Amino acid sequence: MKFSHNAQSRTILTSRFMPLLMTSALLLQFALAGCAGPTLGRNPASGATSGSTAASYEKMLDLTNQVMTRKLARDFLNDAFKEELTVNAAEATKYGFSGAAVKSLTETQFMMLLQENPDHWGDIEKYLASIPAKPTPQQIKDLAAQRTAYRKQFKAMINSSSVLENFKKKNNVFDPFVMETADGSPGYSNLQIFVDHPSIDRNGVTHDPENLRQVWVDFINSAKNELILNVFDFDLMVLADALIDRANTRAQDKKSNITVQVGIDKNVIATRPEVQAVFNKLLNGGVKVTAVDSVGLNHQKLIAIDWSVAGKGRVLMSSGNATQSCIGPEGDQVLATAPARSPYSIPNANHVMTMDSPMISLVIHHELTKTLDAKYLLRGNEYPLSGTYKVYGEASPVHTGRRSVVLAFTPNGGLDNINANFIGRAIRTTTGPIRMAQFAFSSKDVEAALLDRAKADVSKPGGIFDFQSVGDTPFAMQDWSIFLDMTGMQLDRKRKPDPYFFKTSDPFLAVLGAKRDTAFRESIRIAPAQYGTHGSVDQNGAKAELTSKIHHKVIILGDYTITGSFNFSEGAESNQEYITLWDDERVNTRAKSFFDWLYKNSASSVSAEALKRNKTRKFDKPEPKNVETTGKSGD
Structure with missing residues (x-):
């Protein structure tokens, strides 16, 4: 289809x-x-x-x-x-x-x-x-x-x-379960998308970063009756203060205080003193806080508010955690004293979406309840197979029909394999350019879907596989990285002095042919130079490490856009995650704008970075010859 x-x-x-x-x-x-x-x-x-x-x-x-x-x-x-x-x-x-x-x-x-x-x-x-x-x-x-x-x-x-x-x-x-309003009004509205790094609009104009931390604070402060939040990492006291304030404010119905429920990954609480301090403060401040004992990672970044108030439910979806490094505009710069603050100190590349949606807020409350409510506290395979939900928005001004979003959650998400049945399916059944910004990409199922899509695209007369990506540099260069694999390369750290080398078999080269594969490999990029780990030393010799990452989990598929907390990896299947597929030109346009800035400012391709990391600046095996099986006319 x-x-x-x-x-x-x-x-x-x-x-x-x-x-x-x-x-x-x-x-x-x-x-x-x-x-x-x-x-x-x-x-x-x-x-x-x-x-x-x-x-x-x-x-x-x-x-x-x-x-x-x-x-x-x-x-x-x-x-x-x-x-x-x-x-x-x-x-x-x-x-x-x-x-x-x-x-x-x-x-x-x-x-x-x-x-x-x-x-x-x-x-x-x-x-x-x-x-x-x-x-x-x-x-x-x-x-x-x-x-x-x-x-x-x-x-x-x-x-x-x-x-x-x-x-x-x-x-x-x-089939997803379609949630419709009784009167046919939009199921979500007032959609806003915020990004913490520059973006380039369709007219080539560069727009400044936005303060995601303040977006979170403002959203929390808008809760009138109830709030539920689940997150992996949480070290921002300003957010803890906002949650405690809500928990000690009379609810709009005047019957009790606003109910505030928060989940944080148990292992993160145990290993990061800053997160333990936030947990203790919330606990003592009247917030119902749970240390989530996940089989994998409690990796969602979701807030729902006021789902029980007719017409008032709202949702916040984030790619970043409630941490200074993820959503604080200064990034790790707060670790360094003023004279030594590095121009490279920026937050992780993230985005936040907020919207009015009584129905989506109900679905998120439903999902988080299984994780946070004392009568459930589910782990791993205790979660039922969830399936998917679909909610329609307003009529689209650019195509016939209504805007929409499909939502799924893990563990046991969709039909039990989000990489294959949700992401892979969308890749195979859409058309148009593919743009991808990923923190960690290790899913063979998603790679297989991209290869199928490449075959389909180049089999058409004059067809091309229009793919571009930006990955977080340290992860893009790992031996498990699909970005590395798609370039036809692999890593063996025991090989000295040149651990990066070309594979003997390269499926993408076989499909694309030598000329197109060269361009394809060049389009698989690492992060801009300002991302990564940079040292800082103040006037007294004190050192600090300032780190920032490409933390988006986004793939643009023609007119469609997938976002969420779900990294395209096998490990994410057992985590608490959320993933969304949008048929909404506003999400598509905004995602393209922040991707375009990352791509334009990318430091280099994955293959060029691999060559740089080989001590001889050479690959000790020649690039494999063209063994293409399809698409020869495109060379």
Whole structure:
């Protein structure tokens, strides 16, 4: 499926889940309440379900958390849908999905079930009351017979009808759950994007950096009823003060103080005294703060506020942590006394997005609750398979249809492989130039998708693979770096004196041909010179190291843009992360502007940097000859 500007086909995935909803309604009948039959809640006149208000979404998300975080409930659902979770082989290949079936019913599939069956929400609550959240082995044994009886009745019902047949014909497990407002108004608005380094607009005008720390402070101060925040690293006391102020301010509803809940990675708290000090201050200041014990990294940088206040929910999404080095405009410069402050001291290259969105704020609250709420505190594979959510914005002035964003979270994000099924899929199914700014890039799945895209692009008459990237220099030069691999090079630190050398097999060279591959390798860049680690010495001889990084996690795919906290790496799959795909020209234009500045000011290509790091300034093996298999006409 190609993305197009057609109003109907422009969705990432079309909604084809009615058979699943009908099947799910039957499941509710037998597994939840034993009702005589399902009653669908769709309003034919409006096309919206009767459960589509923000308040109803809040209830649906809460029920989803309660059901899908219980292993007994998940096991029953997965067994009931065992055959129906298989995927079409052609679709799986197209979207980079490995395997014959989805391992579990997703949260978003369960959300669709709820949306179509609002009359049964009370039955679900009765079902939840009958199953302990953390049952003992004896309770599990006692419930086995009841589950078996439900399963037999359920299977008999669907096998005697056409529901299963229709489901198998039309089901597409790759569809997101679309959240719509009851009146058709935009699901997000007032979108603002802030960047802490210069950017170049489409007219060639350079714009100054923006103060991301102040953006965070202002956003926190705008909370009126509740706030939830999850972050990896947190050393900014000014943000802690703002959160404590909110926690000690009367909420807008006057019933209590504003509820403020914060999560910080447990290991970072333990290893950084500055973060421990922030944690203690928040704890003593009335903030509900959690040291998140993640299987990987608690790596999200998200805030949601006022999700329970009708029409008031707002969201902050950041690529950077709540630290001086990430969002403080001075960067690490505060470590050095004034006479010795280096002109190279700048913050990590990051961006922040804020928007008004009751629905997205609900989704983020739903996701962070699983991590931070005492009744959940999930880790690793305890997270249910999440699926994806889609929210529409205003009508776009540049294409037919509405702006939109698709959201996913890890662990167990999307269909369990964000690199392949979310990022890789988007790469394969979009067209247009690719621009990429990445902190750490090690995903073979994403590299495979880029290679497929290169093959597709150069197979067209006169086609080119238009790719440019900027990576954080230390990471781009590692032996695991995909940027390094895409240049046809590898690193072996044991090889002396020249550890960087050309690979004997280079798939991109084979696809692009020698001339185009030379240009392609030149387009894979490292950071501008002002990024990296620079020493500083004051008049008394005191030394300081000032470090700044390319910290964006962005890829621009023609008209589409992927942003988030998710580095394109296998490790990110087990972290707490968020990732978004935008069909919104404002995000696209802004991302291009900050990428263009990074690219224009890049110090050199990855291959040139590798040559520089070889002591002889040579590669001890000749560059491989052109072994291209496609695209010869493009040379």
